[in-house]
Amino acid sequence: MKALIFSDNYDMAKQIMGRAMQDSQFTLMTTESNEDLLYFGAEKVIFLKGQPVYSCIGETLISEFKKGYDFILISSTTIGRDVAAYVSSKLNLDYMPEVFNYRFDGNKLITKRFSLGGKVVLEEESDAKILTVTPGVGEGIKSERKSLSEELKIPDGPIKVLAINPKQSQGVDIEKAEVIVSVGRGLGKKEGLALIEQLAKKVKGEIAGSRPVCLDYHWLSEERQVGYSGKKVRPKLYIAIGISGQIQHIAGMRDSKTVIAINKDKNAPIFQECDLGLVADLYKAVPKLIEML
Numbered sequence: 203m204k205a206l207i208f209s210d211n212y213d214m215a216k217q218i219m220g221r222a223m224q225d226s227q228f229t230l231m232t233t234e235s236n237e238d239l240l241y242f243g244a245e246k247v248i249f250l251k252g253q254p255v256y257s258c259i260g261e262t263l264i265s266e267f268k269k270g271y272d273f274i275l276i277s278s279t280t281i282g283r284d285v286a287a288y289v290s291s292k293l294n295l296d297y298m299p300e301v302f303n304y305r306f307d308g309n310k311l312i313t314k315r316f317s318l319g320g321k322v323v324l325e326e327e328s329d330a331k332i333l334t335v336t337p338g339v340g341e342g343i344k345s346e347r348k349s350l351s352e353e354l355k356i357p358d359g360p361i362k363v364l365a366i367n368p369k370q371s372q373g374v375d376i377e378k379a380e381v382i383v384s385v386g387r388g389l390g391k392k393e394g395l396a397l398i399e400q401l402a403k404k405v406k407g408e409i410a411g412s413r414p415v416c417l418d419y420h421w422l423s424e425e426r427q428v429g430y431s432g433k434k435v436r437p438k439l440y441i442a443i444g445i446s447g448q449i450q451h452i453a454g455m456r457d458s459k460t461v462i463a464i465n466k467d468k469n470a471p472i473f474q475e476c477d478l479g480l481v482a483d484l485y486k487a488v489p490k491l492i493e494m495l
């Protein structure tokens with residue numbers, strides 16, 4: 203298999219290359235400029251320069267694809283999704299969006315993605331040649347061999363970017379955290395966060411939360427939301443406190459290495475997803491844990 207990868211995100215570029223290494227030779231096209239990307243197994247890395255307009259990036263991808271690739275993998279970012287739709291319509295090739303896992307069965311492609319608002323996982327067989335993949339599809343694997351490097355100017359097109367204004371943020375990037383202490387509605391009140399902060403400090407972790415905590419109650423900022431409609435995280439340690447473990451939450455943290463759950467309901471689904479589970483009231487368990495640490 204020969205894959206053409208596009209990503210405008212450094213971490214996702216590494217993850218997709220890590221997955222592609224299993225069964226394909228591949229070229230990476232990226233708007234990132236970090237030369238570190240030359241050490242993750244690509245035959246060639248094409249650094250795109252110029253305005254990040256989806257249709258213009260799409261045209262460069264199409265020219266490269268026509269040189270002889272079997273399929274295109276694109277990171278599921280705002281630009282990535284636009285590029286995928288553009289390339290799919292221009293090349294008249296099927297497009298499978300939001301894939302979190304895929305494999306080949308002969309010439310057939312088998313993909314997995316969430317559906318019905320994240321309630322179910324769809325496993326589908328198709329002839330799709332273009333995929334957008336979500337964060338966590340793989341893990342970057344360093345290679346001894348340096349990729350060939352090329353620089354390409356994104357051609358001008360009918361759309362002109364007038365300004366790129368960075369979004370206001372608190373500068374937290376939970377996707378990069380190695381330890382995450384995550385809280386759910388079980389916290390009961392915003393004041394409870396003081397306790398969680400103490401624990402996070404002890405384990406040198408970032409604080410994150412479920413959707414109700416971030417989106418509904420605004421106890422934490424939206425950039426700390428873990429899940430299907432939030433961030434996909436894969437820390438070494440994920441401590442879920444007062445989180446029930448609905449599929450939409452699990453979708454964002456299932457690739458964590460070790461999961462510890464604290465919940466007062468022994469039937470909470472989170473206990474099906476953890477390595478260590480503690481059935482307890484968080485207001486009793488967490489102070490004890492802090493003391494022990």
Ligand SMILES: Cc1cc2nc3c(=O)[nH]c(=O)nc-3n(C[C@H](O)[C@H](O)[C@H](O)COP(=O)(O)OP(=O)(O)OC[C@H]3O[C@@H](n4cnc5c(N)ncnc54)[C@H](O)[C@@H]3O)c2cc1C
Pocket residue numbers: 319320385386387388389411412413414415427428429430431432433443444445446447448449450451454464465466467470482483484485
């Ligand atoms: C389209 C869509 C997208 C979604 N995206 C996301 C997403 O990205 N992320 C996300 O998290 N959710 C998402 N959801 C919402 C999801 O379905 C759940 O509603 C949500 O994850 C529940 O959050 P929770 O576990 O904090 O709350 P709850 O389900 O209310 O669970 C609270 C838990 O706390 C426990 N508890 C209560 N008090 C205590 C205590 N004192 N000590 C210990 N345990 C206690 C309870 O036993 C319970 O298990 C999405 C839903 C939809 C439809």
